[in-house]
Amino acid sequence: MISARGLRKSFGDFEAVKGIDVEVLRGEAFGFLGPNGAGKSSTMRMIASVSPVTSGELRILGMDPATDGPAIRGRLGVCPQEDTLDNELNVFDNLYIYGRYFGIDRATCRERARELLEFAQITDKAKAKVEDLSGGMKRRLTIARSLINNPDVLLLDEPTTGLDPQARHVLWDQLFRLKQAGVTLVITTHYMDEAEQLCDRLVVMDKGLIAAEGSPRELIDAHSTREVAELRFGVGEHEALAAKVEDLGDRVEVLPDRLLVYSDRGEEVVTAVLERGLQPIATLVRRSTLEDVFLRLTGRSLAD
Amino acid sequence: MAATDARPAPRPAARLSAREGVARQYDYWLTVYKRTWRGGVANSFATPLFYVLAMGVLLGGFIDADPDRLEGATSYLAFIVPGLVAAHAMTIAVSESTYPVMGAIKWHKTFFAQLATPLAVRDLVNAFLLFVVFRVASACAVFMLVLAPFGVFESWWGPVLAWVVQVLVGTAFATLAFGYSARLRSEEGFGLLFRLGVLPLTLFSGAFFPISNLGPVLEWVARLTPLWHGVSLSRMLCLDTVDWPLAALNAGVLVALCAIGWRWAVTGLDKRLEV
Structure with missing residues (x-):
């Protein structure tokens, strides 16, 4: 569906994307995971065929965005990071008018808008003003709008940023349903739980480059241990104590507020720490996540 | 979910025709119009009406109607109306x-x-x-129609052509203002545009007084302004005093400005939206 080779994007002297290779297959949910400024959104805008490629090769649905932009955009759905809903129009008109841009006839647009209102669970808000909707409803309306043309590929740029946990779960559920209906999803996110929940396959991006690629499970297996023991000590003590627990796991990461000891047997690490007379304020043993993968690959956490 | 197949028919052409591109936005602009026409009526109609009353009728009462000194107009009202509508077309467009x-x-x-x-x-x-031009065209048409019974026009066809000229003035200024706005990062630049652009043009481009009153140097400066070409042409047509070579120059300048402005608008927006 999407194939990129040596894809680059520069803005003046600044190189946002520094040569990436990506292959997205039909029907999969593909993710770009990385912190803000990693080049995810620039990549998405090139895929959306609104931002010209600086160099490298990009093919979307077998077409070149430089020459077939309108034809490609006609088959994509785009859910941008910032809501671009028209606040002056009511909810229904936001869908109806958007459909007209795709050259869909008026009757079909109306029917389709009604279906999508139901899908987004905002049928009762059809005549409401956009500004009266909650954040979660606005997002769902944006996604509904991006589906008005029955797209082959749906691009979602940070779909749940700024939403409360409940609204996120409603949205994830809808994305699952789309995936089951055969829509190819391309998602950027800086939330590792979102990437784990939604993506069949993902690339970890950092500073304009791809740091790793695979399914969430594969990435965790390849770049982290099965478990992690988190040890919280007093403020400022972590750096000094790292050396004392270093030998207990495969690797130790020092964060400002805790130590992470990577080991396949987390409980044994905690026991050994206590046996050495160290007294952490709190301990936690958990499974490795994509956050740990990112930390391993870049030396930074996703929130940075 | 996939009950309706709304997918548009595949198109061989890489980009939409200009007509198709505009047609697809018709419903959008229709809703914009439905929402804003009331305010538009007040702005685009009441304002110039006040001007006509205050300047044309009341102030004009103090002015001797000497056709030689008023570019052929038999009253100050007849002199001021064509220029005022042209200047108004510019203001709406901007x-x-x-x-x-x-x-x-x-x-x-x-x-x-x-x-x-x-x-x-x-x-x-x-x-x-196109939407802006439509706004300009409808506002100017209503205005010209309302003024027709007051004996300010010398023929029936002149005002019709003058209306076309006013629309052309609106188009030229709309494209130029669009190009400027597309490049502007902060709205502070608009204050500058209105104070140093629109206002002096309105006052000194021959709408309120013959530019010969400005003295030889400033008269030539006035002739170089885009609005003067619209005022001059609009007035010649309304008063039936057309100097055809001058009219051709006026029209040529306005058409050229439309073409340059359109290009400037497209390149400006293209650069601005490329992020």
């Missing part, structure tokens, strides 16, 4: 192509949403400008 353009880029991001569809930058500019 107002509608400044804040709304910045809004669609910066505040509402309408252009970004529209650009994620098969529409291209050129299509967005065309539809936007």
Whole structure:
């Protein structure tokens, strides 16, 4: 569906994307995971065929965005990071008018808008003003709008940023349903739980480059241990104590507020720490996540 | 979910025709019009009416109607009306192509949403400008019709052509203001445009007094301003005093400005939306 080779994007002297290779297959949910400024959104805008490629090769649905932009955009759905809903129009008109841009006839647009209102669970808000909707409803309306043309590929740029946990779960559920209906999803996110929940396959991006690629499970297996023991000590003590627990796991990461000891047997690490007379304020043993993968690959956490 | 197949028919052409690009935005602009026409009526009609009353009728009462000194007009009202409507066309065009353009880029991001569809930058500019031209055309038409019974026009065809000229003035200024607004980062630049652009043009481009009163140097400066060409042509047509070579020059300048302005608008928006 999407194939990129040596894809680059520069803005003046600044190189946002520094040569990436990506292959997205039909029907999969593909993710770009990385912190803000990693080049995810620039990549998405090139895929959306609104931002010209600086160099490298990009093919979307077998077409070149430089020459077939309108034809490609006609088959994509785009859910941008910032809501671009028209606040002056009511909810229904936001869908109806958007459909007209795709050259869909008026009757079909109306029917389709009604279906999508139901899908987004905002049928009762059809005549409401956009500004009266909650954040979660606005997002769902944006996604509904991006589906008005029955797209082959749906691009979602940070779909749940700024939403409360409940609204996120409603949205994830809808994305699952789309995936089951055969829509190819391309998602950027800086939330590792979102990437784990939604993506069949993902690339970890950092500073304009791809740091790793695979399914969430594969990435965790390849770049982290099965478990992690988190040890919280007093403020400022972590750096000094790292050396004392270093030998207990495969690797130790020092964060400002805790130590992470990577080991396949987390409980044994905690026991050994206590046996050495160290007294952490709190301990936690958990499974490795994509956050740990990112930390391993870049030396930074996703929130940075 | 997939009950209706709304997918548009595949198109061989890489980009939409200009007509198709505009047609697809018709419903959007129709809703904009339905929402804003009332305010438009007040702005585009009441304001010039006050001007005509205050300047044309009341102030004009103090002015001797000497056709030799008023470019052939038999009353000050007849002198001021064609220029006033031309200046008004400019004001509407600039107002509608400044804040709304910045809004669609910066505040509402309408252009970004529209650009994620098969529409291209050129299509967005065309539809936007057509809407502004429609606003200018309807406001000027109503205004000219209302003034017709007051004996300010010397023929029936002159005012009709003058109306076309006023629309042309609106188009030229709409494209230029669009190009300016598309490049502007902060709305502070609009204050500058209105105070140092629109206002002096309105006052000194021959709408309120013959530019010969400015003295030889400033008269030539006035002749170089885009609005003067519109005022001059509009007045010659209304008063039936057409100097055809001058009329051709006036019309040529306005058409050229439309072409240059359109190009400037498209390149400006293209650069601005490329992020």
